[in-house]
Amino acid sequence: MAPDAPRNVSTSVLVVGGCGFLGHHIVSQLLAPSTAHVSVLDLRAPPNRLPNVTYYSADITSPQAVLSVFMEAKPTIIIHTASPPVVSDGQRSAQKKVARELFYKVNVEGTRNLIEQAGKIGCVKAFVYTSSASVVHDTVSDLVNADERWPILRAPLQREYYSETKGIAEEIVLHANRKYGDMLTVALRPAGIFGEGDMQFTPNLLKAYERGQTRFQLGENENLFDTTYVGNVAYAHILAAVALMDTHRLSALPLDHEKVDGEAFFITNGQPVYFWDFVRMVWAEAGDKTEPGQVWVIGKDTGLMLASMVEWAFWFAGGRTPNLTRQKIRYSSMTRFYCIDKARRRLGYEPKWGVDEGVRRTVKWFKERDSRNGAEKKEQ
Amino acid sequence: MPTASDVLYYAIHFNELRNIIQWQTWHDPVHNRNPEKEAPSLQICFDFLDKTSRSFSSVIKELHPELLVPIALFYLILRGLDTIEDDMTISLKEKDPLLRQFYQNTEKEGWNYNGNGPNEKDRELLVQFQNVTEEFRKIKPVYRDIIKDVTEKMGNGMADFCANAEHNINGVDTIDDYDLYCHYVAGLVGNGLTRLFVESGLANPMLLQRPQLQESMGLFLQKTNIIRDVKEDHDDKRSFWPKEIWSKHVDNFEDLFEPQNKEAALNCSSEMVLNSLAHADQCLFYLAGLKEQSVFNFAAIPQSMAIATLELVFRNPNIFKRNVKITKGEACRIMMKSTQNLQLVCEIFRQFTRKIHKKNTPRDPNFLKISIACGKIEQFIESIYPSQDPKKIIEAQGAAPPDPTPASEAEAKNKAMAEEAKWDTIYLLAAVMGTLFILSCLMIGTAYLFGARFDVALDQLSKGKLSKPSGDEAQSIIQDYDHGEL
Numbered sequence: 001m002a003p004d005a006p007r008n009v010s011t012s013v014l015v016v017g018g019c020g021f022l023g024h025h026i027v028s029q030l031l032a033p034s035t036a037h038v039s040v041l042d043l044r045a046p047p048n049r050l051p052n053v054t055y056y057s058a059d060i061t062s063p064q065a066v067l068s069v070f071m072e073a074k075p076t077i078i079i080h081t082a083s084p085p086v087v088s089d090g091q092r093s094a095q096k097k098v099a100r101e102l103f104y105k106v107n108v109e110g111t112r113n114l115i116e117q118a119g120k121i122g123c124v125k126a127f128v129y130t131s132s133a134s135v136v137h138d139t140v141s142d143l144v145n146a147d148e149r150w151p152i153l154r155a156p157l158q159r160e161y162y163s164e165t166k167g168i169a170e171e172i173v174l175h176a177n178r179k180y181g182d183m184l185t186v187a188l189r190p191a192g193i194f195g196e197g198d199m200q201f202t203p204n205l206l207k208a209y210e211r212g213q214t215r216f217q218l219g220e221n222e223n224l225f226d227t228t229y230v231g232n233v234a235y236a237h238i239l240a241a242v243a244l245m246d247t248h249r250l251s252a253l254p255l256d257h258e259k260v261d262g263e264a265f266f267i268t269n270g271q272p273v274y275f276w277d278f279v280r281m282v283w284a285e286a287g288d289k290t291e292p293g294q295v296w297v298i299g300k301d302t303g304l305m306l307a308s309m310v311e312w313a314f315w316f317a318g319g320r321t322p323n324l325t326r327q328k329i330r331y332s333s334m335t336r337f338y339c340i341d342k343a344r345r346r347l348g349y350e351p352k353w354g355v356d357e358g359v360r361r362t363v364k365w366f367k368e369r370d371s372r373n374g375a376e377k378k379e380q
Numbered sequence: 381m382p383t384a385s386d387v388l389y390y391a392i393h394f395n396e397l398r399n400i401i402q403w404q405t406w407h408d409p410v411h412n413r414n415p416e417k418e419a420p421s422l423q424i425c426f427d428f429l430d431k432t433s434r435s436f437s438s439v440i441k442e443l444h445p446e447l448l449v450p451i452a453l454f455y456l457i458l459r460g461l462d463t464i465e466d467d468m469t470i471s472l473k474e475k476d477p478l479l480r481q482f483y484q485n486t487e488k489e490g491w492n493y494n495g496n497g498p499n500e501k502d503r504e505l506l507v508q509f510q511n512v513t514e515e516f517r518k519i520k521p522v523y524r525d526i527i528k529d530v531t532e533k534m535g536n537g538m539a540d541f542c543a544n545a546e547h548n549i550n551g552v553d554t555i556d557d558y559d560l561y562c563h564y565v566a567g568l569v570g571n572g573l574t575r576l577f578v579e580s581g582l583a584n585p586m587l588l589q590r591p592q593l594q595e596s597m598g599l600f601l602q603k604t605n606i607i608r609d610v611k612e613d614h615d616d617k618r619s620f621w622p623k624e625i626w627s628k629h630v631d632n633f634e635d636l637f638e639p640q641n642k643e644a645a646l647n648c649s650s651e652m653v654l655n656s657l658a659h660a661d662q663c664l665f666y667l668a669g670l671k672e673q674s675v676f677n678f679a680a681i682p683q684s685m686a687i688a689t690l691e692l693v694f695r696n697p698n699i700f701k702r703n704v705k706i707t708k709g710e711a712c713r714i715m716m717k718s719t720q721n722l723q724l725v726c727e728i729f730r731q732f733t734r735k736i737h738k739k740n741t742p743r744d745p746n747f748l749k750i751s752i753a754c755g756k757i758e759q760f761i762e763s764i765y766p767s768q769d770p771k772k773i774i775e776a777q778g779a780a781p782p783d784p785t786p787a788s789e790a791e792a793k794n795k796a797m798a799e800e801a802k803w804d805t806i807y808l809l810a811a812v813m814g815t816l817f818i819l820s821c822l823m824i825g826t827a828y829l830f831g832a833r834f835d836v837a838l839d840q841l842s843k844g845k846l847s848k849p850s851g852d853e854a855q856s857i858i859q860d861y862d863h864g865e866l
Contacts, residue, residue, distance in 0.1 A: 150773060
């Protein structure tokens with residue numbers, strides 16, 4: 001099932017953050033059937049590089065470093081997926097402050113720098129930015145069938161600083177549309193990305209399985225939740241780049257209802273499933289045999305109460321974040337799904353892999369990686 | 381007469397009994413037929429409708445007068461065709477032309493058929509079919525043409541399947557064959573009815589441009605019945621479950637009925653349910669195009685019953701042992717909800733979708749696919765009846781400052797909000813107390829006007845007499861007060 005989209009991409013493409021989880025998938029899809037020349041800019045070039053790809057290592061917040069990479073790579077299309085990982089558990093408040101500064105520096109300043117340098121160099125025709133579906137979500141309330149009419153949230157409504165910085169960066173990118181010569185920009189907002197090489201979503205679920213936590217369920221499991229297989233997200237990025245290049249070929253400005261440049265698009269698998277069904281599918285693929293009758297359902301309110309107690313206890317004992325947090329409970333009992341009709345209509349996007357196939361591929365990849373690691377350890 | 385088991389069932393499920401009573405008391409047909417003005421042949425036709433159809437006759441009889449007779453006859457004609465197709469005592473040589481040319485007989489004066497076997501349950505309909513043809517010739521030519529066209533296509537489709545020897549021995553092979561078979565026996569009905577609805581001006585003409593929706597209306601019902609009737613059909617030596625599906629779970633179709641294969645059989649039935657569930661959202665979409673209430677009821681009731689039936693058969697091992705069906709109480713509740721508006725029908729769909737989801741288990745190979753299908757129905761309902769309004773969120777956003785607020789400012793804001801909340805509470809309390817006060821004044825004033833003796837009551841209370849005195853005692857106490865010690 002190789003995507004057929006990059007047929008029009010025959011020019012030079014630079015993937016910023018191309019060694020990351022999503023970036024890596026974009027690079028592989030770009031390489032598969034197209035004649036494009038692909039290069040990658042990342043903070044650190046990886047030890048196992050893909051053939052036929054030029055690697056540059058640079059800090060995206062440094063104007064000089066970025067400019068010199070751009071001068072060399074001369075990209076026609078830039079796909080910017082670089083972003084620091086969202087806060088992980090078990091961090092002290094001092095670490096959280098560092099993380100906040102990092103989010104602002106990379107997401108806002110880094111993105112602004114990339115846009116400015118790309119605008120300056122003149123050869124860039126299309127700039128695709130990976131935003132996040134969480135920019136419209138306050139991380140607490142339900143989000144039901146949201147589409148692009150929903151506003152980007154800012155503090156105090158936006159309670160997650162990461163999402164706030166993604167939202168600011170998205171606005172920087174979209175405001176730059178047609179501001180630097182004929183450089184066109186677009187932003188994609190994927191929701192709940194999982195897949196091979198995933199650093200957060202799937203590993204956390206697999207960890208819970210290894211810890212034997214599969215007999216618990218927080219909330220009634222009537223909440224639909226959107227997830228997106230990484231292959232589909234990568235595919236959408238290529239479609240967006242192609243759409244911007246197609247827009248250049250138009251003799252007039254595109255009509256409002258078919259415009260891609262300067263627009264944001266939600267990208268999901270278009271298959272919202274009940275939150276715990278997704279989780280249980282991952283666990284079942286990993287080998288879990290729990291029956292629905294054996295599951296202990298903890299109501300949302302009870303869960304929130306327990307979590308606050310645990311959180312206070314942890315705070316008292318030294319300020320670490322416990323495993324059970326109110327945020328996790330809200331996440332697992334909240335409705336959060338989107339309408340992707342705009343991407344369907346204007347980008348011609350249709351997910352290539354179903355959620356079920358995505359889960360199967362992902363868990364298989366993790367199993368193989370773990371057995372490989374196990375074998376290596378034994379050899380040592 | 382209700383059986384003893386029915387009585388016992390409803391004694392325990394009192395709510396369902398309540399539904400039955402409510403439906404029978406409060407259901408008010410949108411239209412009623414008027415038997416006195418009907419020709420004798422038409423009355424005979426309606427008698428046959430009652431005899432041949434369990435579920436459809438009541439909804440048909442409440443249809444708009446414009447479509448009442450055409451649709452009743454449409455039903456009887458297709459029932460006649462079905463009676464020929466079903467009858468294994470008719471030789472293929474005789475059956476084939478009979479099915480293919482049946483549409484021509486519908487208009488022939490005095491046409492009837494007595495070649496059915498003696499055990500065929502609807503044999504009598506064809507023996508007296510001249511009543512149907514006589515009435516059929518009276519209806520508007522446009523309706524007649526639509527009905528004839530569908531009858532011709534269905535007759536040819538049935539004949540093709542009958543002529544297919546492989547089908548007769550092994551049943552339906554691929555999922556495509558399954559869809560094709562259901563198209564002939566049900567999808568075409570959806571198409572015919574849609575054309576009748578639009579022709580009569582009682583439905584949105586856009587429905588004609590959506591053949592997929594018409595098809596789903598028929599397929600959702602047919603496929604659900606095929607799942608429910610698996611045991612009955614198997615006993616009659618027929619099977620409609622496609623081999624492409626059951627062969628993934630068992631080696632021979634008969635194995636589904638063996639108790640030791642329970643798990644495989646359940647997984648197989650899940651896959652059949654998943655296949656049927658895929659039509660559900662399109663049925664809701666279709667119903668949105670129906671304007672007239674009686675037409676809406678006619679189309680919506682069977683669809684709601686189908687989603688309820690689908691929930692009933694989902695992961696239910698009894699379907700391989702006996703006939704399962706929805707209880708009458710449940711049916712009445714569904715009918716009440718399905719005869720009002722689309723939003724309530726969506727409610728029914730969402731409710732049964734969630735029940736299906738609750739029974740879904742990760743050990744089913746189609747676990748996540750079923751979850752996705754349920755999510756699709758919920759998302760569709762959300763798209764026609766959104767529960768969130770982005771405008772409100774934008775307003776809320778407008779009220780909040782767009783940029784991250786500095787700490788001190790945020791604090792001041794929080795304080796202001798807390799202050800506001802405090803005053804809100806005070807006003808609310810004041811309003812409640814005020815209302816109570818006014819009400820009390822009114823009550824006390826009214827009591828006073830009617831001669832209540834508060835002075836006596838208060839004094840007695842202060843003496844510690846808290847309980848109400850008896851009538852005589854009260855009289856003597858009041859006497860004491862009014863006259864003092866004599």
